[in-house]
Amino acid sequence: MIKTDVVIIGAGPTGLFCAHQLGIIGLKCEIVDNLDKIGGQCIELYPDKPIYDIPAVPKCTGEELTNNLIEQIKPFKFNFHLNDRVQELTNENDNWIVKTTSGKKFLTPNVVIAGGVGSFEPRKFPTKSAEKFDGTSVLYSIKDKTIFKDKSVVIFGGGDSALDWAIELSNTSKVSLIHRRDEFRGVPASVKKIKELSKKNIIKLFTKYSIKDVKGNGSLEEVEIKSEDGESKILKADYVLGFFGLIMQLGPIAEWGLNLDKKVIPVNTENFETNKKGIFAIGDICTYPGKLKLILSGFHEGALAARGCFKYARPNEKYRFEFTTASNTIKDRLGVK
Amino acid sequence: MAKIKYIEHNGKEHIVEVQNGLTVMEGAVQNDIPGIDADCGGSMSCATCHVYVKEDWYNKLPKKEMGEDDMLDQAYEPNSKSRLSCQIMVSDDLDGLTVHMPEKQV
Numbered sequence: 001m002i003k004t005d006v007v008i009i010g011a012g013p014t015g016l017f018c019a020h021q022l023g024i025i026g027l028k029c030e031i032v033d034n035l036d037k038i039g040g041q042c043i044e045l046y047p048d049k050p051i052y053d054i055p056a057v058p059k060c061t062g063e064e065l066t067n068n069l070i071e072q073i074k075p076f077k078f079n080f081h082l083n084d085r086v087q088e089l090t091n092e093n094d095n096w097i098v099k100t101t102s103g104k105k106f107l108t109p110n111v112v113i114a115g116g117v118g119s120f121e122p123r124k125f126p127t128k129s130a131e132k133f134d135g136t137s138v139l140y141s142i143k144d145k146t147i148f149k150d151k152s153v154v155i156f157g158g159g160d161s162a163l164d165w166a167i168e169l170s171n172t173s174k175v176s177l178i179h180r181r182d183e184f185r186g187v188p189a190s191v192k193k194i195k196e197l198s199k200k201n202i203i204k205l206f207t208k209y210s211i212k213d214v215k216g217n218g219s220l221e222e223v224e225i226k227s228e229d230g231e232s233k234i235l236k237a238d239y240v241l242g243f244f245g246l247i248m249q250l251g252p253i254a255e256w257g258l259n260l261d262k263k264v265i266p267v268n269t270e271n272f273e274t275n276k277k278g279i280f281a282i283g284d285i286c287t288y289p290g291k292l293k294l295i296l297s298g299f300h301e302g303a304l305a306a307r308g309c310f311k312y313a314r315p316n317e318k319y320r321f322e323f324t325t326a327s328n329t330i331k332d333r334l335g336v337k
Numbered sequence: 338m339a340k341i342k343y344i345e346h347n348g349k350e351h352i353v354e355v356q357n358g359l360t361v362m363e364g365a366v367q368n369d370i371p372g373i374d375a376d377c378g379g380s381m382s383c384a385t386c387h388v389y390v391k392e393d394w395y396n397k398l399p400k401k402e403m404g405e406d407d408m409l410d411q412a413y414e415p416n417s418k419s420r421l422s423c424q425i426m427v428s429d430d431l432d433g434l435t436v437h438m439p440e441k442q443v
Contacts, residue, residue, distance in 0.1 A: 045382040117376045117383075126414050126440075158410050180415060185407035210414070228416055245411035247443045248376050248383065263374075293378050 004030045005313035006110040006306075007098045009086050009253075012040020013295050014283030015114035016069040018302030023076030024330055025306060027313050030106055031078060032098075034085040034119035039066035041116050041284075042295075044246060055296055065295070075335045085119055089256045089279070094312065096278060109312035112305055113274075113281040114298070117263065118250040125156070125242050129214050137220035138240045148173045152236045154223050156211060157243030158183070163190040165241065170197055176204040176235050178211070178225055206233070214240055253285075261287055271308030272301050278312050280305040339431040343388075345372045346440045355427045361436060362386040362423035372438035379423040381405065384412035385442035386422040394434055398425060413439050 006022055008015045011033035022029045037043055042051075042062030050059050060068070081104060088099040089111060098106040122140035124130065130138045142165060149172045155162055158179040163186035166177045177194065184191045198205035212226040214237070223240050226232040250263050259266050259275045264287040267273060272280045282301035284293050291297070310319045324330050331337065341364055343351045355364035365373040365386075374385035381404055390398065395418050405424050409415045422436060 041377070041382070045377065046380070049380075049382075123411060123413070123443075159407075180410065181406065181417070183406065185410060208417075210416075245384075247385070247411070249443060 001097075001105045001107050002030060003107045004028050005108065006030075006112055006309045007032065007086070007096075007106050007108045008112045008114055009033075010040060010114035010116060010283070010285075011035070011038045011080060011082070012114060012116055012283065012298075013042055013065060013069055014116075014298030014302050015040070015112070016066075016073060017299045018112055018114060018282060018306055019076070019078055020069070020073045021303045021306035022309065023073060023078070023333060024324065025310055025319070026329070026333060027306070027309060029078055029112075030081060030108075032081045032084055032086050032100060032104075034083070034121075036083045038070060038080060038082070039063070042066050044120055051295070053294060053296065075333065085251065087252050091276075094278070109278050110309040111279045112302075112309065113253065113265065113279065113285055114283045114302070115253060116284045117248040118253065118285075119248065120246040121249045121251070122242070123244040123247045125211050125214075125240075127211055127213055130211070130240070133214060133216070133220050133240070137216075137238065138214065138242070140242050142241070145169065148239060151238035152176075153239045153241060154178065154235055154237040155241045155243070157241075158185055159243060159245065160186040160190065161243040162186070162241075163194055165243070166203055167193055167197065170203050175202075176206065176237075178206045178209050180208065180210050182207045204235075209233070211240075211242075270304070271311075272305040273308055280308055339427050339429060340433060341427070341431065342433075342435040343370050343372070344435065344437045346438055357428050359427050360423050361388070361425040361427060361431075361434070362421075364427060365422065372442075373422060374442040375423060376443075381408055381421060381424060384408045384410075384415075384421065387412040387415065387439055387442060388420055388422045388436040389416065389418050389439065390420050390434075390436055392418065395420075397430075398434075413441055413443070 005027040006029040008031045011031050019029050043066050047063040084100045084102045087101050090097045096111050148169050152174045154176045155166050156178045166175050169175050197203040209225040209227050213224040215222050222234050223237040224234050265281040267281050267286045269288050272282050274281050282305050283298035341355050351370045353368045362375050376385045377383040409419050
């Protein structure tokens with residue numbers, strides 16, 4: 001069990017800046033994120049897109065913003081728990097026990113939900129029949145590529161993951177690649193390679209097709225694909241892989257007894273606490289009259305939520321407001337003179 | 338101003354007047370029409386405002402800009418008449434537009 005002052009759920013810009021504010025006021029925190037990298041939507045959805053409305057930064061990309069925020073909290077040496085998702089929150093006296101899918105446990109008086117629109121999950125096949133094979137022969141990511149050796153693998157998608165895996169697996173497996181249109185969004189070099197491999201009949205390429213059904217008694221045997229005008233084909237398949245990008249799902253947050261307004265959490269604007277004591281929500285996932293879904297609003301919300309956390313983390317101390325320009329205590333925490 | 342008809346997957350119709358300059362997505366969200374999530378808020382970074390537009394109207398709409406089809410690849414059951422409703426700007430020309438929502442967005 002890891003004891004800390006605050007667990008932050010979500011390593012997007014809002015969560016990162018909240019961590020900074022916690023560090024400034026002398027609190028410790030642990031940051032959990034479902035993605036394998038820090039940055040949230042900024043890094044997953046628009047790493048290269050310029051943002052123009054960060055105060056005092058005329059222009060920066062999602063990636064630059066993330067890197068700067070990481071740099072800014074470096075002095076505090078907070079732990080990140082990536083590739084992990086908070087599954088369960090249980091109340092114990094004045095603390096929360098936070099459990100993650102990987103089995104980590106935290107004991108903390110404060111939880112700050114900075115989860116954006118939820119956690120990123122792979123988009124799955126719409127076909128009901130695919131669920132039965134989910135995780136065994138219908139896969140959305142690859143952990144061990146050796147399982148595909150000498151097997152028939154049917155890959156769906158038109159982005160880099162689909163193309164890269166089709167090319168890679170074509171060395172050792174019988175690969176079919178299916179995409180809903182003729183154009184691919186992968187990098188041009190991969191698209192060229194796919195076309196070459198298709199010409200040589202090393203990869204079977206089916207464009208303007210999508211999945212219709214997967215079939216098999218016990219184990220997967222074949223996949224049926226359909227074109228928009230209703231024509232269908234049956235392909236032999238030991239494995240079916242889907243690479244349709246990531247979607248955001250609210251996930252377990254919905255089960256924590258919080259007041260929810262559709263997919264967002266109502267908070268008070270004094271310290272961004274939810275209806276549960278010690279649980280705060282900031283950034284895109286919170287709502288209140290006048291809420292703007294801007295990064296700058298998330299920063300403000302994080303700063304106030306951090307002060308809210310102080311009350312529960314240091315019940316016997318009085319919070320003292322200080323400026324970073326003037327306070328020696330803060331300079332010590334930042335490791336500057 | 339344009340009258341836009343949003344048809345949910347279950348067939349339920351919603352007809353609303355949407356101001357010029359708003360997007361078809363905003364028209365739905367501001368009028369609490371279910372079936373369009375718009376998780377990213379209209380920055381063409383997700384695919385949760387996906388709609389189908391029947392042929393006659395599909396051809397009348399301004400063409401897709403770069404990136405929209407890439408995003409649609411990641412939508413729920415896209416087809417050749419799919420659009421992201423955040424990329425369709427409302428104008429008088431769109432009066433009478435009908436869009437169909439998919440079964441779900443995520």
